[in-house]
């Protein structure tokens with residue numbers, strides 16, 4: 001092997017190693033994802049993107065149909081700081097079935113698997129999608145898996161594998177929140193201020209509680225990817241146009257979490273990706 005080829009080979013190995021490390025969960029937001037490898041760097045249908053009324057295609061899309069979203073989730077409901085976000089693994093509801101969604105532009109029935117958040121800092125906002133140029137304080141992702149596939153890992157290999165609902169949370173200068181479900185989650189954030197620590201969210205909680213009574217008829221939808229490595233292009237995105245308003249002190253609890261390096265876990269959002277001619281659809285009827 002000549003010197004040049006050998007050097008190229010080593011660079012190639014380093015690239016593979018970096019991609020493997022990131023896919024196995026070792027990544028950070030120091031450059032808002034600009035240094036992520038693999039599909040994150042080469043994909044053409046990546047997320048998040050800029051959503052805007054003047055570029056979206058308005059269509060009479062069916063509304064999203066929610067099943068078991070009004071039923072209490074089984075206990076225990078556990079939230080973990082996984083070093084990148086606060087993640088809640090969703091159990092089935094009290095009738096033994098999972099909360100699920102259909103309709104919209106979803107290619108099938110998708111069961112709710114987990115909920116996590118992306119946020120900013122004391123002086124920055126941290127939603128991943130931008131709506132009409134605006135970044136919101138927090139973006140909540142409810143990850144659903146197509147019932148056709150057995151696991152999230154398997155589903156993430158398929159273009160119709162996953163459906164994520166994006167909900168914007170907005171900090172407002174009030175002290176009282178009527179969003180009791182979200183409050184119960186945010187109130188537990190101080191219990192996960194160590195990397196890999198977990199806490200239990202007590203009491204009955206429904207998926208509707210998480211949606212915070214936003215009008216679910218108004219949303220954007222497009223085909224994209226996971227927004228963390230390996231950035232698999234397996235997600236039908238539904239991002240609601242309306243935001244949930246929460247007291248700023250509640251939102252501020254996110255900013256105290258540490259990442260896996262014990263550095264502040266702040267600004268854990270990926271920078272907006274190229275649209276590359278993808279159609280972005282919009283539903284505007286409440």
Ligand SMILES: [Zn+2]
Pocket residue numbers: 116117118141227
């Ligand atoms: Zn996310």
